[in-house]
Amino acid sequence: MIPLFQASHRDHRWWEAWARWMRADLAHPSDFLRRLALGWAGGTIALGVIGLVCYKLGLDAVAAESIFLIAIVLISLVGSFTMSIGLCIVAVLYIDFFFIKPTLTFDIQYKQDIPALLTFSIASLAITGLVRHVRMLGETQIEQARLLDLTHDTVIVRDMDGVILFWNFGAEEMYGWRKREAIGKIIHTLLKTRFPVSLDDATDTLLRTGRWEGELIHTRCDGTELVIASRWSLQRNGNGRALATLETGNDVTARKQAEQALRRSQATYLAEAQRLSRTGSFGWNVWSGEVVWSEQTFRIFEFDPHVVPTLELVLQRVHPEDVERFRNTIGDASTHKQDFDFEFRLVLPDGAIKYLHVVAHVMKDEPERLHYAGAVMDVTEARQAEQQLHHAQSELARVTRVTTLGELSASIAHEVGQPLAAIVTSGEACLRWLERQPPEPDEVRAGVMRMVGEGRRATEIVRRIRTLARKDTGQKVPLGLNDVVNDVISLTQREVLSHQVPLRVRLAPLLPPVLGDRVQLQQVLINLVMNGIQAMDGVTGWARELSIETGLTPDGNVRLTVRDCGTGIDPHHAERLFDAFFSTKPHGMGMGLSICRSIIDSHGGKIKVFNNEAHGATFQCVLPPLAKEAA
Structure with missing residues (x-):
């Protein structure tokens, strides 16, 4: 050749x-x-x-x-x-x-x-x-x-010193030098070649494998730089001695420019999308400690883009209450080499609080190459909206409780009136015993003690009513579900009597405590009791009875059951029964059962309803015991 x-x-x-x-x-x-x-x-x-x-x-x-x-x-x-x-x-x-x-x-x-x-x-x-x-x-x-000469690709043959031996028409067209001008010249000097690796490394690969390929930067005779996809093939004689190198190449300059333009366009769109979604990206090399942030990530942390990001830099703005959890999460990720997903808060220099949600995935898990790629999302507005929603739900629940108290006004008046009447009666008796000759101080003392007891009873009733009516975000504490039932019975007893509904209560002894908000659970039970009473209005064809039961489910959860003997649940309404603003009552708001479900869900439990075999419906609430909550 x-x-x-x-x-x-x-x-x-x-x-x-x-x-x-x-x-x-x-x-x-x-x-x-x-x-x-x-x-x-x-x-x-x-x-x-x-x-x-x-x-x-x-x-x-x-x-x-x-x-x-x-x-x-x-x-x-x-x-x-x-x-x-x-x-x-x-x-x-x-x-x-x-x-x-x-x-x-x-x-x-x-x-x-x-x-x-x-x-x-x-x-x-x-x-x-x-x-x-x-x-x-x-x-x-x-x-x-x-x-x-017919091919548009360059075909060049050079000896082992790089001297050009053959220069085809494609090379003339691409680089601008005629054949007579190129032959005899050193190729890399003529074309001012720039290599992706060193020339020695490329030559070593060529001698070892007989081939090399890569992208080179060549300069035309007019000074224009071209990106060439180059392929080298080593030519040997019959004894295996290297004689020359056959080099072919094609111009990929336009393609590389298009790729770079596409990458710039993609980077622009990505940056804009991250800005709109308030989501930044990052890379983390665990072994070297190197951290790479996107432009939006710098915006989220409110650092200058010229600052070199590090974990220590992030810790400067992590909320003091979240620092230990942040360190533990990062430490577990680097030790156990697993994905992580958590939220923490930032305290910015002006005192503002940001809520961030961070997710990261292990990209490489090799010696000295544990890499994470992740995303940082600014969820401050979402958390603030959740807080506002919770506040609105709490306010709506309070309004519902006040409305319920209005419906229980007769029962409340009766409950408060009983101790007050007892106090008046005991006071009048004390006056009579004092007017006797001689006075009877022992009887007076006993009467005063009864007055104190009845006063405390009235105070407790008023406290319960004020608790139900007050504007409170609620607080979960360990409490007994049977105590909640007893509180509600005392508040609804008059309503039960006025509707002439027999009340049967079966409370299981030694129930494990639950972690809950007493007022919210009282509200759930009051709503269910009132619904049961109203469901039996006008029923004359069978015996009426309202039943309240507590107990344990087979899997160890605490169960609260309210069963009535009314007309039951229309199957067409069963799926919408707990939807907000859906009511089967002519003047109902449609919020009672929706609030009940929200409260039970927030306690980690479930509420369901089903029709009884004979008459009426059963509402059943299941709550996890305190032991499960702790686990």
Whole structure:
């Protein structure tokens, strides 16, 4: 291959003419035969003239054979292989005719002349075959050179010192240097090559594997820089010694520019999307401690983008109450190599509080390469909205409780009126005992003690009513569910009596305590009791009864059940029964059962309703005991 690349087209023009002639021969066989006959006749005449001239000059057979051999070689260079073989035979005949005794005849006087003629024949045929082989090689090389010039890719051959041996038309078009200007120059000096790796590393790879490929920066003759996808192939001789490097390449400058533009566009869209969603991204190399932030992450933490982000920098703004949890989460992530997801608060320099939600995923888990990729979301507005929603729900629950208290006004008046009447009665009795002669201080003392007891009872009733009516966010404490039931019974007893509904209470002893808000749980039970009472209004066809029960479920949870004997739940309304503002009552707000479900859900429990087998419906609340909450 190398001699081909060193040759110029001018050196092979006559080979190209011969190649065109041979292609024409294959396309037109009759023309080929005509030329073959003419060539054979011309060659025969030429050889005859050569033989006659040599005979006239008195040359011997050896000298004549040498001249004939030269003539055959020349004829083989321009003629066909068939014609060359025929002329070899003609040359043997002319040598026999002119130079083998007896001369001017085809007879052979001495037998020792026969080997000489055979030797000439073999030599001429061998030379003709070699010439044919050289012509075929020349045709192949010409065709290869032509094909290499047809490609738009660059094809360059350089020796092991980097000197250019071959420079195709594609290289001329791409780099601007003509072939005569490039051949003989050192390629990397001519093109001012910039490598993605060092030239020594690329050469080592080429010698070790026989190939190398990568993207190079080449400079055209006008100074324009091009990005070239280059591929090198090592050429060796038969002994395995490296001879040269075949280098091909194509211009990917436009593609790289488009990719860079796309990346810039994507980065712009990503930055804008992160800004709108208030979500930043980060990378963390656990082993080196290196932290990388996106532009939005700097905005979230309110640090200057030129600051180098570190975990210590983040800790400067973590809320003091969240510092220990932050350290523990980061420490567990680096130790156990697992994803993490948590929330913490920031305290900004102006005192403002931010709520952040951080999620991260392990990208690489190799020695010295534990990497995390994650996202930081500013959820401050969401948390503030949750707080406002909770406040609104608490206010709505309080309004509902006040409304319920209005419905229980008769019961409340009765509950408060009983101790007050007892106090008045005891006071009047004390006055009578004091007016007696002599006074009876023991009776007065007993009467005063009864007055104190009734006063405390009235105070407790008022306290419960004020607790239900006050504006309070609530506080969960350990409490007994049976105590909540007893509080509600005392508040609703008058309502039960006025509707003439028998009340049956079954409280399981030794129930485990639950972690709950007493007022909220009282509100749930009051709503369920009032609904049960109202559901039995107008029922006359069967016995009415309201049942309140407590107990344990098979899985150890605490159960509160309110069962009535009313008309039951319409199946069409069952799925919407706990929806806000849905009510089956003519003047109902539709908030009672919705609030009940919200309260039970916030306590980690479940509330459900189902119709009884005979009459009425059952509401069942299930709450986790304090032991499960702690676990």
